[in-house]
Amino acid sequence: MHISEGILSGPVLISGMAIAAAGTAIGLKKLRNEDIAKTGMLAASFFVASLIHIPIGPAGVHLILSGIVGLLLGWAAFPAILVALTLQATFFQHGGITTLGVNTVIMALPAVVCHYLFAPLIWKNKTISAIGAFGAGSIAIVLNAVIAGLALIYTDEGLFKAAALIMGAHLPVMIIEGIISIFCVAFLKKVQPALLPGFKSINN
Amino acid sequence: MINEPFAAGTSIIHKLGPRYRIVIAVLYAFIVAVSYQFPVLILSLCISAIMAVCAQLNFRALVQRLLLVNVFILFFWIVLPLTGGGDIQFYVGPLPVYKNGILMSARITLKSNAILLSLISLIATMPFSVAGQALHALKVSDKIVHLLLISYRYIFVLEQEYRRLITAARIRGFKAGNNIHTLKTVAYLAGMLLVRAVRRAERVHQAMLCRGFKGKYYCLASFKPSYGNWIFTTFMAIIIICLAVMEWGNI
Structure with missing residues (x-):
């Protein structure tokens, strides 16, 4: 969920920037030089994944994958998402420059929360792992919609019902992202397990 | 396909220094984003439109971008007037249409379009690699x-x-x-x-x-100083101050 330019009020924009700056600072501090290429590349794949469309009924949504990004990157999700959103804002004018802070918080904060909640479940048995993956995908979307909704409501109480509508519209997205996340994590466990957090190689 | 339809060009805006454009674009976007009064918003939409004309943007691509955002704004035009609260302006059949909602939607429309036009004119008119170098310089x-x-x-x-x-x-x-x-x-x-x-x-x-990467970014690009940059910056700074005075000054 992006909020575009010209909707939010000054205080909301500034608080968004402050939280995004703090998150990004932590993310950058934890980001080692050897992870820069990987994080940049994952930011790029996050951007490209948003071009993938999935039909829901007659309409469609695009992939968000913020849960997966959170699982893979932890705090580095903040700078990665900031970068992906900057690219989106300059390339497609999705989101925007003044809303960059708020949008980064909307996407990255849930990603980090999901990392801490669900990363420990990934290497448990099959059922728990699937539950963890579903949780990461769907809870990320729920929090995403909640933060976006709060940003709208704090801007103007008149936006309350619009915010409620937007949050409601996220319900199907939440289920879809959860299911995609289950398959995606199962796939990564088979193909590139070292990518997932907490992977211990048999060799060492 | 991902592309940058506005990046190449020979207009006056394309020739301005990237650093100046980025700083001014951000300041301008923020001043418009926090403005509330209609005269300020309408004036800033006009100023942004002038910038877009100066940048000689590809018209089709520009319309495409603006349409996309305005479709999203249409959602607010449908929802807010019916749910905005405050005084009732008139009725459509049995549904009350609220004045607050109409004003809010109008503000959102003006702001979004003004900011979008200015950002496309000032920032999307440089290749992103140049923007990266400019950010490094900043x-x-x-x-x-x-x-x-x-x-x-x-x-x-x-x-x-x-x-x-x-x-x-x-x-x-x-x-x-x-x-x-x-x-x-x-x-x-x-x-x-x-x-x-x-x-x-x-x-x-x-x-x-x-290639000896140690985490530092070495930039070979240098930005040429020019009088044009300073003229542009001063001019835009005056416009930004005028907008701020119109918004918050008691005139």
């Missing part, structure tokens, strides 16, 4: 500049990778529909994209190490 953290430029470099590559994967799936008869099979396929496709991205990142990192 003392943005090296790590962020690296991330921005690496992402920019590889979104095109990864997009091709994605197109290859989806073509391969289609050749095998994949058709997106409302079923679990579609979700599974898309999830594997996204997973494959991540795997390829990370494997490529390993190679890129090794190549960077070979």
Whole structure:
């Protein structure tokens, strides 16, 4: 969920920037030089994944994958998402420059929360792992919609019902992202397990 | 396809220094974003339109971008007047239409379009690589500049990778529909994209190490000083101050 330019009020924009700056600072501090290429590349794949469309009924949504990004990157999700959103804002004018802070918080904060909640479940048995993956995908979307909704409501109480509508519209997205996340994590466990957090190689 | 339809050009705006454009664009966007009064918003929309004319933007691409955002704004025009609260302006059949909602939607429309036009004119008119170098010159953290430029470099590559994967799936008869099979396929496709991205990142990192990468961004590009930059900056600074005075001053 992006909020575009010209909707939010000054205080909301500034608080968004402050939280995004703090998150990004932590993310950058934890980001080692050897992870820069990987994080940049994952930011790029996050951007490209948003071009993938999935039909829901007659309409469609695009992939968000913020849960997966959170699982893979932890705090580095903040700078990665900031970068992906900057690219989106300059390339497609999705989101925007003044809303960059708020949008980064909307996407990255849930990603980090999901990392801490669900990363420990990934290497448990099959059922728990699937539950963890579903949780990461769907809870990320729920929090995403909640933060976006709060940003709208704090801007103007008149936006309350619009915010409620937007949050409601996220319900199907939440289920879809959860299911995609289950398959995606199962796939990564088979193909590139070292990518997932907490992977211990048999060799060492 | 991902592309930058406005980046190349020979207009006056394309010739201005990227650093000045970025700073002014951000300040201007913020002043418009926090404005509330209609005269200020209408004036800023006019100023942004003048910038767009100066930048000689590709008209079709511009209309496309503006349409996209205004379709999103249409959602507010449908919802807010019916739910905004406050005084009732008039009735459509049994439904009350609120004045607050109409004003709010109008404000959103003016602001969005004004900011969008200014950003397209000032920032989308430079290749993103130049924007990265300009941010470096503006003392943005090296790590962020690296991330921005690496992402920019590889979104095109990864997009091709994605197109290859989806073509391969289609050749095998994949058709997106409302079923679990579609979700599974898309999830594997996204997973494959991540795997390829990370494997490529390993190679890129090794190549960077070979070239002596230690986390610092060395920039060979230099920005030529010119009087035009200062004229533009002063002029825009005056406009921004005028907008602020109109918004908050008691005149």
